[in-house]
Amino acid sequence: QLQLVESGGGVVQPGDSLKLSCAASGFNSRDSALGWFRQVPGKAREGILCITTSGGVRTYADSVQGRFTISRIYTNNTVSLQMNSLQPEDTAVYYCAATGVPWCGPTSDFDSWGQGIQVTVSS
Numbered sequence: 001q002l003q004l005v006e007s008g009g010g011v012v013q014p015g016d017s018l019k020l021s022c023a024a025s026g027f028n029s030r031d032s033a034l035g036w037f038r039q040v041p042g043k044a045r046e047g048i049l050c051i052t053t054s055g056g057v058r059t060y061a062d063s064v065q066g067r068f069t070i071s072r073i074y075t076n077n078t079v080s081l082q083m084n085s086l087q088p089e090d091t092a093v094y095y096c097a098a099t100g101v102p103w104c105g106p107t108s109d110f111d112s113w114g115q116g117i118q119v120t121v122s123s
Contacts, residue, residue, distance in 0.1 A: 002026040002112040004034075004096045012086055016121070020081040022096030023112060033099045034079040035060075035094075035110060036070060038092035045095065049077060050104035058104035063089075086121045093099035094119050 008020040035050035038065060047060030049070040069082040079096065082106055096114040099105065 001021075002032065002098050002100070004028050004095045004098060004114035006094065006117040009094065009119045010029045011120045011122065012062060013105060014087055014121055016018055016086050017082070017084045017104050018086060018119060019083070020033070020094055020096075020117065020119070022079045022081075024077045028100055029098065030074070031100075031102055032033075032112075033102060033104045034072060034109065034114075035097050035099070036068075036079075036081045037105065037107070037109075037110070039095065040092045047107035047111075048094075049081065050099075052104050053102040054123045056104065059105055065078070086119075088121050089122075090119065091115065091121050092119060098123055 003026045019091045033052045036048040039045040051070045067085045093116040097110040097115045098112040099109045
């Protein structure tokens with residue numbers, strides 16, 4: 001089974017930056033695309049970005065274009081989400097997720113999830 005553990009959340013002010021990290025381990029973790037999602041209470045979980053096993057990136061959320069960046073360190077199998085110019089509407093629980101396959105397909109392909117981590121943007 002694939003395990004995902006997020007870290008790096010917290011409370012920041014509008015305009016600040018924050019970096020989330022996710023450690024992936026377990027069966028097939030190195031052969032899986034990894035991605036980030038977020039969810040606000042009462043709303044559906046939203047896909048943000050995905051990175052393939054070869055470093056290709058797919059963007060699911062237009063609202064993060066130019067502000068959020070996904071990266072992957074293959075030696076220790078971690079994926080990070082660098083978030084810049086954060087705004088109050090970015091407040092959400094952020095989830096790391098895996099597809100179990102090397103490519104970034106539709107968000108419905110993700111079938112392994114971390115526990116989630118809170119990011120709050122507030123003045």
